[in-house]
Amino acid sequence: MKIAVDAMGGDYAPLEIVFGAVRAAKKYECEIVLVGDEPAIRKVLEHEPDWEKLGISIVHASQVIGMDEHPADAVRTKKDASVVVATRLVKDGICDAVLSAGSTGAAVTAAQLILRRIKGIGRPTIATPMPTPKGVTLLLDSGANVDSKPVHLVQSGLMGSLYAQYVFGVKEPRVGLLNIGEEETKGNEQAKATYQLLKNMHTIRFAGNAEGRDVPKGNFDVVICDGFVGNVVLKFAEGLAKTILKLIKEAVKNGGLFAKLGALLLMPTLKKLGKRLDVTEYGGAPLLGVNGCVIISHGSSNAKSICSAIGVAVDYVKGDVLAHIRDSLAKEEILTNDGEKN
Amino acid sequence: MKIAVDAMGGDYAPLEIVFGAVRAAKKYECEIVLVGDEPAIRKVLEHEPDWEKLGISIVHASQVIGMDEHPADAVRTKKDASVVVATRLVKDGICDAVLSAGSTGAAVTAAQLILRRIKGIGRPTIATPMPTPKGVTLLLDSGANVDSKPVHLVQSGLMGSLYAQYVFGVKEPRVGLLNIGEEETKGNEQAKATYQLLKNMHTIRFAGNAEGRDVPKGNFDVVICDGFVGNVVLKFAEGLAKTILKLIKEAVKNGGLFAKLGALLLMPTLKKLGKRLDVTEYGGAPLLGVNGCVIISHGSSNAKSICSAIGVAVDYVKGDVLAHIRDSLAKEEILTNDGEKN
Known part of the structure; x- marks a missing residue:
């Protein structure tokens, strides 16, 4: 190789x-x-x-x-x-x-x-792995496309699911649609139309809408969204993590002897935790x-x-993710046709 | 009162x-x-x-x-x-x-x-205050509307700016448009069109595009976005904060005597920090x-x-936020007209 x-x-x-x-x-x-x-x-x-x-x-x-x-x-x-x-x-x-x-x-x-x-694929998407307490959640699209059509989101779901299966070894990955509520009727036009397409797919395990809080909690293996939303969410998470860390450091610095000693004693534990949540442990996001x-x-x-x-x-x-994507696309006839039109 | x-x-x-x-x-x-x-x-x-x-x-x-x-x-x-x-x-x-x-x-x-x-207002929006190291950032719309038209986002910007000014006492609040890049040409159709409208306003201080990471860092006083994105981001932040806290608690619990002692010594400092970042310190989001x-x-x-x-x-x-909103709408002629059409 x-x-x-x-x-x-x-x-x-x-x-x-x-x-x-x-x-x-x-x-x-x-x-x-x-x-x-x-x-x-x-x-x-x-x-x-x-x-x-x-x-x-x-x-x-x-x-x-x-x-x-x-x-x-x-x-x-x-x-x-x-x-x-x-x-x-x-x-x-x-x-x-x-x-x-x-x-x-x-x-x-x-x-x-x-x-x-x-x-058969209308638009390639970036699939970013996010560490969660339950393992890894794949968020896609995280910024390759904006204003995606529902069929593109569905294709993302299919590709992300195969990636989670053949690279992360997740059996029947739970695929969620990022949305503002659990119910089928929630969301913007794009999300509602995407939900209807996902419901009828037989090559992935669609597990319903994922709310924002479900992503860091790791309640889904794959979460699909438009690249605009995905990009905003990922950069927000990055900014929030950095801000919290900076504030903790400042607080310890200004916190007197006990705080400093406490931080010192706690450091190995936090470092181990940091390693677990460290995005650089994954290092790269595939363009699917x-x-x-x-x-x-x-x-x-x-x-x-x-x-x-x-x-x-x-x-x-x-x-062999590529071969699996091609195989599955062939099985989802509606998708392939729609994908070529778009 | x-x-x-x-x-x-x-x-x-x-x-x-x-x-x-x-x-x-x-x-x-x-x-x-x-x-x-x-x-x-x-x-x-x-x-x-x-x-x-x-x-x-x-x-x-x-x-x-x-x-x-x-x-x-x-x-x-x-x-x-x-x-x-x-x-x-x-x-x-x-x-x-x-x-x-x-x-x-x-x-x-x-x-x-x-x-x-x-x-003159096309759609009311929810303005959620988020604590940041630099003070408070008002994020709106955080979920009242999805599929908003650019003029609705602009009206949110105007209302949010007045709220920051007359409630938080921020002089000339920096208003940012949530987007996937700093440049004027970045984003989806909605964001690009909104940017053009914001550029021409004279009652607010438009400070350009805000990327996801700018929100928790507090780089803007007011950040405007569609309610779909705002809702996802806020729930994501909530989930991430809870997840991190839970993981730290677990790590301390499983981390041996030093970790436990360290956590104990560090607690007052972290509690003070937590209070500073606590959303319940604000407690409510106005519907503007x-x-x-x-x-x-x-x-x-x-x-x-x-x-x-x-x-x-x-x-x-x-x-007297209401009166200020009405006054400013009267001054932004284009806005009022568009708002009524929408």
């Missing part, structure tokens, strides 16, 4: 990306192709003289797509951008998966233009719906999260 | 509602009219023999609207429901404000049917856009939050 990694994408690229790749090469049974500015990558690899023996190789790419560039324009004009070259390696059958922590828009656009959508395994990592990814994300790619390929 | 309180609405009604009213009567300069089943209310008031001297009175209402009833049907058929009678007290000029912790849908419907919308002060409280409200919510009603009336 060979994973193409965009070595130039991300806030700490190429340093953390390359170190993450080295970690992953030691941890997983896969080869890694680092794509980007060869001299810069080689410079980082000087710290790991045995990199070639680990199964790491370099493919040079002379350009980089910045976070502030218009994704579609950049992908079309920068033919030698690292994310474009890396995605093409999958298209050409040289690699089995591609991973980028650079501009999400650019990675999604490159995937759509180069790998193309799976036949294109012909190839594409993993999107957070811009702030460090070596640890890149390594985890490569693990996600390995699991995705091993789980 | 007289506040009508729906004594029968809420998970712990009438007990906690009545106790909350007693607290408020002692704390604020206002009279309170408890509306609901008189014998039941009198029974609770036995614990406070001096209730009449505190300025508390009772208006009997023989019916109650349950959480599972269809709001519009229930309000129309149950003419003697506590929330209906309480709202009518405001319509008739007997009370200055009404408060309910019962079915939100019923309270909103009663307000719309009995008090009517302010001339109807001809009267309507405060919606959480179904799980206890005496403390009901008392705070009555405080919110007092501030609302003192701030």
Whole structure:
């Protein structure tokens, strides 16, 4: 198995990306192709003289797509951008998966233009794994599309369910529709129409509407929503977690000796808990719906999260998620037809 | 000042509602009219023999609207429901404000049917105050309407801004549009169209798009969004906070002696922090856009939050928010016209 990694994408690229790749090469049974500015990558690899023996190789790419560039324009004009070259390696059958922590828009656009959508899928979606007390909840779409039609949400549900099944090993994943109430009649036009389509599907286990509070509680394995809502919710969660942590730190700092001692004693326990809830333990969110395994990592990814994300790619390929999506689409006839029209 | 309180609405009604009213009567300069089943209310008031001297009175209402009833049907058929009678007290000029912790849908419907919308306002919205490290952020709409038109979101912005100004005392509140990116071109059709309207307003300080993470960080004083998104985000926050707390408690419980001692030492500091972030400190969210002060409280409200919510009603009336909304609508000509069409 060979994973193409965009070595130039991300806030700490190429340093953390390359170190993450080295970690992953030691941890997983896969080869890694680092794509980007060869001299810069080689410079980082000087710290790991045995990199070639680990199964790491370099493919040079002379350009980089910045976070502030218009994704579609950049992908079309920068033919030698690292994310474009890396995605093409999958298209050409040289690699089995591609991973980028650079501009999400650019990675999604490159995937759509180069790998193309799976036949029958109207829009690819980003599936973000969220740690919960009960395991992992997959939230999709978390930002690839807005103003999605109900059929797109249903296709997300199907793909997310297969992903949870074949990558996380969840038997019959409970799929929920993010909504503002439990009842079938609740929600906006999009949610109400989506509910009716989900009710009639036979390839997934639709478990009804999921309210906002059900997501962090882990009451569903897969939660589907429009990319606008998914993106807002994920960024909100990120902001809330950071804010709480910051406030606790400040409170301890200003809290006198007892508070400081208490924090010290409690630290190992909280660290263990933090690890359990740490999103970097997953490191990457798959883009589902294109012909190839594409993993999107957070811009702030460090070596640890890149390594985890490569693990996600390995699991995705091993789980043969693509074949399962294609098989299931063939079984849901209405969906396939609607999907092509949309 | 007289506040009508729906004594029968809420998970712990009438007990906690009545106790909350007693607290408020002692704390604020206002009279309170408890509306609901008189014998039941009198029974609770036995614990406070001096209730009449505190300025508390009772208006009997023989019916109650349950959480599972269809709001519009229930309000129309149950003419003697506590929330209906309480709202009518405001319509008739007997009370200055009404408060309910019962079915939100019923309270909103009663307000719309009995008090009517302010001339020019297309849809009333619920404005939920969220504690942040920088103070309070008002999130609206938090669930009164879904599929809102851009003009409704803009009206929310105007009303929220006035509320922040005259109730929270924020000079020139920063109003943000909840969106998936900072740039003007980001978002779904609704957000993009709303941005264009907001840009041209002269009665509010539009500070651009707010991303999900900006809300808990307190980067804006007022954040506007569709009720679908607002409701999902608020319930998500509630679920996340509860989940984190539960996990910390479990971790401490299973964490050995040091962890337990640490938690004990840290407790006073965390409690102080918790108080600062406690939503029950606000207790109630105003329904903006109807001809009267309507405060919606959480179904799980206890005496403390009901008392705070009555405080919110007092501030609302003192701030003369209604008059300010009417004045500002008159100044934003385009808005008023569009509002009436919608």
